[in-house]
Amino acid sequence: MAAITCEKLTKRYGSVTAVDRLDLAIGHGEFMVLLGPSGCGKTTTLNMIAGLEEITDGTLRFDATDVTWQPPHKREVAMVFQSYALYPNKTVRENIAFPLQLRRTPRAEVERAVADVSEQLEIAHLLDRHPSQLSGGQRQRVALGRAIVRKPSVFLMDEPLSNLDAALRLSMRSLIKHLHQRLQATFVYVTHDQAEAMTLADRIAVMRGGLIQQLDTPDGIYSRPANTFVASFLGSPPINLVEGEIAADGRFARGALRLDLPPGAVAPGRAVTLGLRPEDVAAPAPGLASLEARVTLVSPLGSETLLEVVAPGDVALTLRVPKEWRVRHGDSMTFGIDPARLHLFDRQTEARL
Amino acid sequence: MAGRPLAPRIGRAVLLAFFSALFVLYVAGPVAWLVSSSLQTEAQITAIPPNWLPPEVNFGNFDAILNAAERQVTYETRRQGDPATGGFLPSGAANLIPSLWNSLTVGLWVAALNLLLSVTAAYAIAVIDFRGRRATLYTVLATRVVPDIALIVPLFLVIRNLGLINTLGALVVTYLAITVPFTIFILISYFEGIPRDLYRAARIDGCGHWGALRHVYLPLSLPALVASLTFAFLTSWNEFVFALVLTQNVAAQTLPIVISGFVMDFTTSFSFVNAAGVIAIIPPVLMAVLFQRYIVSGLTAGAVKG
Ligand SMILES: Nc1ncnc2c1ncn2[C@@H]1O[C@H](COP(=O)(O)OP(=O)(O)O)[C@@H](O)[C@H]1O
Ligand SMILES: [Mg+2]
Numbered sequence: 001m002a003a004i005t006c007e008k009l010t011k012r013y014g015s016v017t018a019v020d021r022l023d024l025a026i027g028h029g030e031f032m033v034l035l036g037p038s039g040c041g042k043t044t045t046l047n048m049i050a051g052l053e054e055i056t057d058g059t060l061r062f063d064a065t066d067v068t069w070q071p072p073h074k075r076e077v078a079m080v081f082q083s084y085a086l087y088p089n090k091t092v093r094e095n096i097a098f099p100l101q102l103r104r105t106p107r108a109e110v111e112r113a114v115a116d117v118s119e120q121l122e123i124a125h126l127l128d129r130h131p132s133q134l135s136g137g138q139r140q141r142v143a144l145g146r147a148i149v150r151k152p153s154v155f156l157m158d159e160p161l162s163n164l165d166a167a168l169r170l171s172m173r174s175l176i177k178h179l180h181q182r183l184q185a186t187f188v189y190v191t192h193d194q195a196e197a198m199t200l201a202d203r204i205a206v207m208r209g210g211l212i213q214q215l216d217t218p219d220g221i222y223s224r225p226a227n228t229f230v231a232s233f234l235g236s237p238p239i240n241l242v243e244g245e246i247a248a249d250g251r252f253a254r255g256a257l258r259l260d261l262p263p264g265a266v267a268p269g270r271a272v273t274l275g276l277r278p279e280d281v282a283a284p285a286p287g288l289a290s291l292e293a294r295v296t297l298v299s300p301l302g303s304e305t306l307l308e309v310v311a312p313g314d315v316a317l318t319l320r321v322p323k324e325w326r327v328r329h330g331d332s333m334t335f336g337i338d339p340a341r342l343h344l345f346d347r348q349t350e351a352r353l
Numbered sequence: 354m355a356g357r358p359l360a361p362r363i364g365r366a367v368l369l370a371f372f373s374a375l376f377v378l379y380v381a382g383p384v385a386w387l388v389s390s391s392l393q394t395e396a397q398i399t400a401i402p403p404n405w406l407p408p409e410v411n412f413g414n415f416d417a418i419l420n421a422a423e424r425q426v427t428y429e430t431r432r433q434g435d436p437a438t439g440g441f442l443p444s445g446a447a448n449l450i451p452s453l454w455n456s457l458t459v460g461l462w463v464a465a466l467n468l469l470l471s472v473t474a475a476y477a478i479a480v481i482d483f484r485g486r487r488a489t490l491y492t493v494l495a496t497r498v499v500p501d502i503a504l505i506v507p508l509f510l511v512i513r514n515l516g517l518i519n520t521l522g523a524l525v526v527t528y529l530a531i532t533v534p535f536t537i538f539i540l541i542s543y544f545e546g547i548p549r550d551l552y553r554a555a556r557i558d559g560c561g562h563w564g565a566l567r568h569v570y571l572p573l574s575l576p577a578l579v580a581s582l583t584f585a586f587l588t589s590w591n592e593f594v595f596a597l598v599l600t601q602n603v604a605a606q607t608l609p610i611v612i613s614g615f616v617m618d619f620t621t622s623f624s625f626v627n628a629a630g631v632i633a634i635i636p637p638v639l640m641a642v643l644f645q646r647y648i649v650s651g652l653t654a655g656a657v658k659g
Contacts, residue, residue: 047553085550087569
């Protein structure tokens with residue numbers, strides 16, 4: 001077990017700052033997900049933790065030990081790559097055994113460990129094949145096997161599932177979650193897939209431009225996004241963001257649109273962005289703010305229905321409603337909205353209010 | 354194929370066969386004549402019309418080469434043989450076998466050391482992100498911009514001042530200077546084509562740089578390594594100008610120097626020279642046959658990499 005502490009971790013490539021003074025404390029046995037769009041510095045952060053990229057500035061600690069300058073093979077971390085990175089000239093058996101052989105593990109022990117791991121991952125029948133003879137899912141299992149065979153205290157995973165098709169991705173996702181529960185090791189998992197992040201993480205660090213935007217539990221990230229970037233990065237379909245002002249009566253105003261807010265939330269006159277999650281609408285009821293809108297598109301999803309509606313002030317919104325609601329294209333409807341579920345952000349700083 | 358007219362197909366096949374034959378004749382003709390004439394007597398190869406194939410196979414020239422050391426070659430004994438029958442020896446004939454060993458020794462050292470130096474240098478430049486790696490690469494390549502001929506005099510002076518004139522070591526060092534930059538260049542482009550994640554995986558799994566080189570880069574670049582080995586050996590084997598300047602006698606002279614000496618003799622025995630030529634092409638041909646399946650993929654490696 002190991003806790004990982006990043007203090008002002010910085011990576012610069014020439015004039016490009018890929019990771020900018022990142023502070024992050026990952027606890028023993030925690031499943032930490034680094035989430036963000038492509039190019040935000042997730043891989044660079046992971047590689048610095050692994051020792052594969054030199055740290056430009058800052059300190060990295062495993063437990064109390066400063067490992068900032070330690071080469072990767074001294075760090076006792078295992079890593080799984082998006083490209084699987086299996087050695088093409090070695091068989092599956094040799095791939096999995098390789099980390100143990102480098103540690104001069106006795107042969108009998110290596111064989112036992114390989115058999116054990118391949119049993120767990122259901123790849124025992126593939127041991128004598130070469131990677132080129134495996135499917136993507138099988139390769140990823142072998143890559144996982146090579147990582148867990150060492151029983152390391154830290155697992156690093158860089159988008160391990162993004163080369164797999166959707167169905168396989170789901171089953172591998174639960175496999176990884178089971179692994180984490182069984183191994184009790186510290187996981188740092190990089191992805192740009194919000195669903196992966198939500199389902200796997202103990203905590204998520206949302207990154208943009210080399211900076212952490214928010215560090216919180218999946219629920220905290222989803223229900224209290226720190227800014228409009230985080231709000232719009234999580235959720236499918238994405239959150240509705242509407243720019244407007246706080247009117248004199250304390251309500252949100254955008255053209256003809258008026259929405260009740262929790263009392264005393266924000267001072268009148270302030271320029272804000274309002275956030276409304278598609279699923280945060282209900283039938284009109286006392287205590288709920290009401291919203292009149294005209295339905296322009298109905299998309300049944302089976303379990304529920306997606307609506308595109310136009311509210312007063314020409315505000316287009318996407319809403320998700322129970323499938324029992326009988327809605328047709330062109331209907332005008334009234335929705336109920338709980339003011340406490342609305343998100344308000346400063347329009348200038350984009351930060352949550 | 355369905356419906357394609359027959360006539361153009363035949364025409365195409367005939368044209369292809371014709372030009373292929375022409376090309377083979379052009380490339381292989383001189384070699385064939387070299388081999389054929391080495392098995393003939395001097396009279397037979399100077400006959401008109403020429404004997405394309407030996408009228409009778411005659412190993413006299415090879416016998417002379419292998420036993421040259423036992424024969425005394427003087428002006429008088431030379432005159433006894435009739436040049437027209439090939440029964441005489443050039444004055445340097447006894448040097449041929451020693452020079453063959455010199456060539457082999459130098460070639461093998463150059464091939465081995467070239468690989469050792471180039472692999473480590475190419476790994477460092479291609480894989481390790483150190484300050485000044487671009488500059489290093491350009492410096493290495495820049496040494497190859499200068500034509501060899503311009504380096505001869507300075508090189509001669511350096512070698513002489515080191516007291517290495519007429520030693521095999523001087524040749525090895527000189528040939529390495531020619532082959533190493535090229536080989537580094539070939540290997541860098543090959544190494545850069547190996548996915549970086551394999552390097553990362555190896556480092557994570559517990560390899561240092563030597564381990565990554567041994568477990569990832571070497572096994573995955575076998576064709577390039579064989580191509581480098583062959584290239585270095587052949588460069589050394591065929592080299593003439595530097596060897597001419599840096600060596601003086603049988604202690605260090607290589608095959609090309611000794612063979613060319615035959616031609617400058619008072620009378621040239623073409624059948625003898627050609628027999629020496631056949632001996633000179635045996636090692637490269639063996640090498641090519643042995644390594645052919647690697648050489649082709651090694652030489653085209655840089656071309657297909659994305
Ligand atoms: N070797 C490199 N040289 C220069 N810039 C790089 C290098 N690697 C990454 N970068 C830059 O650093 C930033 C972060 O990259 P990366 O960590 O790979 O992002 P992510 O994994 O989140 O997609 C990007 O802008 C990328 O262009
Ligand atoms: Mg990445």
